[in-house]
Amino acid sequence: MECPNKETNQQSCPCTWPGCRVKGTCCECIRKHLKKRALPGCCFPKDAEASFDRSFEHFARLVQSGKV
Ligand code: SF4
Numbered sequence: 121m122e123c124p125n126k127e128t129n130q131q132s133c134p135c136t137w138p139g140c141r142v143k144g145t146c147c148e149c150i151r152k153h154l155k156k157r158a159l160p161g162c163c164f165p166k167d168a169e170a171s172f173d174r175s176f177e178h179f180a181r182l183v184q185s186g187k188v
Pocket residue numbers: 129132133134135142143144145146147149150160161162163
């Protein structure tokens with residue numbers, strides 16, 4: 121089923137992963153990341169997002185350091 125919000129989501133999606141097949145389909149994006157113990161790019165500040173490290177551990181370090 122095509123997501124009715126996909127185009128709108130794509131416009132505001134900060135993820136810079138090149139050629140991402142789920143960009144804008146947030147439910148699939150979240151599902152894909154959680155399977156890998158990770159979070160979507162939009163959970164991370166711009167500089168952290170650009171590292172492509174989406175792990176829970178990276179997010180936890182950002183929280184610990186007050187960056188999130
Ligand atoms: S959940 Fe994924 S597709 Fe949706 S805005 Fe966040 S990074 Fe983009």
